[in-house]
Amino acid sequence: MKRVRPRLTYANVVSTVALVIAVGGASAFAATHLAQNSVGPRQLRRNAVTNAKIKNGAVTGAKIKLSTLGTVPSARHAASAESAGRATTAGLAERANSAAVAAALIPPEPIHLVGGAGEPPFENGFVVAPGGSPAGFYKDRECVVHLLGAIEGESQHVAFRLPPADAPTQEAFGAIAVAGPEAGNLTVNKAGWVEPTSQAGGTSVFGLDGFSFRALSC
Structure with a gap:
């Protein structure tokens, strides 16, 4: 029995070509015409979008997460300059205040030497101790009186009066x-009488350095 071989007709060729074109066209259309918002972060490979693929001006400030940005150098310098300016101003103000306070303080008195011209005289035979520093006193800026020097005289007697x-x-x-x-002690009463005392009694040398008290008047 003779086998009948199928013959390719013109109609078959045309229909096959049309099918290929239809399928290819649909794929091409799908590749070049995506639905709106169909491509998101999950569809993009990491680092797939580079600077060269972004149009100038496409990324605006509203689209940037500001917390991810570091401080620009100029802003850092500006912040440092502002802090330095405040510190300088504060330092100047502090120095100005210190200068104003210092200027308002009463200057310390000069040292008054007991027995000198115009100064309190020694009483009851007291004198400057031989080889000792001159006896004196002065009042500082805070109205504290300081006694100085060494005197010689009889215990429990007034040496001089302030x-x-x-x-x-x-x-x-x-x-x-x-x-x-x-041991020895010193008493200065509210009238200003300076009276040294020694345990041994009699005539002794008394050192006045380091003895101080707040003055009645400033």
Whole structure:
């Protein structure tokens, strides 16, 4: 029995070509015409979008997450300059305030030497201790009177009297140095009388350095 071989007709060729064109065209259309918002972060490969693929001006400030941006150099410098300016201003203000306070303080008195011209005289035979520093006193900026020097005289007797303005607000009493092994004390009453005392009694050398008290008047 003779086998009949199929013959390719013109109609078959035309229909096959039309099918290929239809399928290819649909794929091409799908590749070049995507639905709106159909491509998101999940469809993009990491680093697939580079600077060269972004149109100038396409990324605006509204599309940038500001928290991910570092401080630009100029802004850092501006912040440092502002801080430095405030620190400088604060330093100048502090120095100005310190200068104003210093200027408002009463200047310290010069040292008054007991027995000198125009100064309180020694009382009861007291003198400057041989080889010792001249006896004196002065009032500082904070109205504190300081006694200086070394004197010699009889214990429990008034050595000299301070001016009323340099007398203490209340009786001042404290330890002082005395030549020899015995201890000594000094009393300055509200009238300004300066009276040294030694445990040994009699005539002694008394050191006044370091004895101080707040003055009655400033």
